Amino acid sequence: MRMELLRGGYAEQTLRLDPRIKMLMVVTVSVILTAGGYGGLMTYIRPALAVLPLLLLLLSKRWAASLLYILCFGLAYFGEYFLLSRTYGVVNFILLASFSLFTRFMPGLMMGYFLVSTTTVSEFMAAMRRMHVTEKIAIPLSVMFRFFPTVREEYSAIGDAMRMRGVVLAGGKPLKMLEYRFVPMMICSLKIGEELSTAALTRGLGAPVKRTNICSIGFRAQDIVLLLLCLASLGVYIQWLFVH
């Protein structure tokens, strides 16, 4: 991941999309699927938006992620459909909680994964500059997008190290568990932060001059299509909000 952070130019992608469109798609898919409901046109828009990340992932040949998405979302969707009406009480709540966690958040998260895995930091910064976002927000955001996969990696590495030393669930003491898991995590991230800032410094980040960027970003035909799709879905969502 650290190599990825330093990589300039373009990411491997078969379908070239403008980073701004990808961000808009993340917002659209996430907001409509988490906060929206059913009824009227929304009944058709929600499944369509849930399929959108899958299509994009398949188009950019992210096979593993696509399969994971199909499995998790499919299972949760069918669970929601068939099991929820047949259970009651606590079981119902727990099932509802776990299923809706998947059907609501997963499309947005997958869209986010598509954004992160097909956009380099350079492209991201170029898009941010075009949208006139201040560096004080743009730099932390670009670091965050690249850092999320690392959090998971480091966390599981710490888990392995703990298990090797025979510390499983910290002996059931929740406070100790916090300490054993968090403290190594913090130290890792401080180190990564130091390496990153040195690397960024050599690339002129934080220099008192305007940085240049070789990434040419701009709207193409496919961007316009997706833009219209997002705007139409958001329009339906806003109309739905007024009805309810």
Added chain:
Amino acid sequence: MQKSDKRLNAKDLINIGLFTAIYFVIMFAVACLGYIPIFMPALAALCPLVGGIPFMLLLTKVRKFGAMLIMIVILGIFYLVLGTSPWTLPLGIVTGLIAELIVRAGNYQSAKRAVIAYGVWCIAIFGNFVPTFFMRDAYYERMVSGGYGLEYADAYMSYLPDWIAPILIVACFVFGCLGALLGRAALKKHFIRAGIV
């Protein structure tokens, strides 16, 4: 201290990004518990408590105006995008600014002020409950029509009656302070001894 040292540089911004990422991952993991209705009020205590360690570490790393504010603004944007509540962002800007002013008054050196500031900062978490209390009917209807079902929506509402709202705000603050103390204890025990801070 020179004037240029007082402004956030690239290194500070990178650190803010890293710790905001950690904070967000922790929040998301804890908040998933909230899907079971009875845990929902407990989030106001759990989130600030667990987030204390990364927050205090960031605060000792970046002793400049803006770190807390940028963090809550980014978190607010994330909550907005995730569709949980759009109110964390405006509330966060207010509490974030107050928190900044509290630490600045102590010239970024006072530990007591940092603890209070994190408590104030945490009140922004209440933003996630705003639709429940102030737009109860609309929120209820949206939950029902949103596919959660009557039974779930009823249970959710019964665990969050109106009188609990002030308690949640106080809980955010108190557990924020406790979380900050926990963070300080962790700092003392591990980071200062290891020479990292």
